[in-house]
Amino acid sequence: MEKILVTGGCGQIGSELVSALRGKFGNENVILTDINVPNYEVQEIGPWEILDVTSYESIKAIIKKFEPTRIFHMAAILSATGEKIPQTAFKINLLGTFNVLEIAREFGVRQVIVPSTIAAFGPETPKINTPNETVMRPNTMYGITKVSIELLGEYYAKNYKIDFRSLRYPGIISSDVKPGGGTTDYANALYFDAAAKKKSIVFVNPQTTLPFMFMPDALDSIIQLSEAPQENLVHRSFNVAAFSCTALEIAESVKKYVPNFQFDFVPDHRDKIAASWPQSIDDSVARKEWNWRHKYDLDGMTRGMLKNLNVISG
Ligand SMILES: NC(=O)c1ccc[n+]([C@@H]2O[C@H](COP(=O)([O-])OP(=O)(O)OC[C@H]3O[C@@H](n4cnc5c(N)ncnc54)[C@H](O)[C@@H]3O)[C@@H](O)[C@H]2O)c1
Known part of the structure; x- marks a missing residue:
């Protein structure tokens, strides 16, 4: 056991x-x-x-x-x-x-x-x-x-x-517990802010791309x-990877389901940390050795997050 x-x-x-x-x-x-x-x-x-x-x-x-x-x-x-x-x-x-x-x-x-x-x-x-x-x-x-x-x-x-x-x-990205001080927290915040009907201030550049x-x-x-x-x-x-996208693409993905969602970009020191990281990841080793397969892309994740946060139904 x-x-x-x-x-x-x-x-x-x-x-x-x-x-x-x-x-x-x-x-x-x-x-x-x-x-x-x-x-x-x-x-x-x-x-x-x-x-x-x-x-x-x-x-x-x-x-x-x-x-x-x-x-x-x-x-x-x-x-x-x-x-x-x-x-x-x-x-x-x-x-x-x-x-x-x-x-x-x-x-x-x-x-x-x-x-x-x-x-x-x-x-x-x-x-x-x-x-x-x-x-x-x-x-x-x-x-x-x-x-x-x-x-x-x-x-x-x-x-x-x-x-x-x-x-x-x-x-x-997840909806149960808010993230704990990472550089990718802005992405989670876009969903939480949309759910709270609040304008989101994104702390990286619109074109900052991360996995x-x-x-x-x-x-x-x-x-x-x-x-x-x-x-x-x-x-x-x-x-391990699923998908990569810019901060703007995440914001636009939220806006597709929450048309009146407002956001702005005010990059701070965390954008420099993001800039030192990979934009996309080759996870073929994980896929080969233990059959890793992701299920969610950006749109699937957005729908999942907005459902979990009771913003959309279905
Ligand atoms: N969340 C992400 O996006 C992400 C990305 C890459 C890697 N990771 C890794 O995944 C793991 C979990 O990350 P997370 O996002 O859940 O982090 P988190 O900050 O949300 O949670 C970390 C937990 O550790 C606890 N903790 C802090 N100091 C402790 C101590 N001295 N003793 C015992 N517990 C302590 C905190 O109370 C907290 O509950 C970490 O190793 C992190 O590096 C997370």
């Missing part, structure tokens, strides 16, 4: 991942942990614990209590917040992951899944159809910690036989990767 521990389980992806994993493995077999307390309804559904991943002893106590077979390590500080508090981002992202891997080694946790990101690439990386293997010289603390995490995980896999797997997410993915695809990809037969995997860190 699998027992799964999720760190960062109150976050944008972690919260929906916990629900998806509980649907698959049973509420009792998925332990939600986070430095924050989950809301009351979530507390009622299944086991949860307060956990700060920078504390080795706290992780150890929870691993001893629940004896998980797999960890989905989602706790992190994202790109934009990471540039405000780089020292904290280093501790939570890199030392937090080191703690998780060390405890997995000590207590024989079979598998550790840690999302990476397109922010692991940098200004010298080819920006169009960025390959799985290429130059990785990011210039944000977030990106630096994520490249290091990929390498650290691969080291633990090679030397300690921990089944480490990682996927480089693009910007993830994106709708949450159902983000959940499918991480669960599929975790379940892929080991013998099919040559790599441990994978590009």
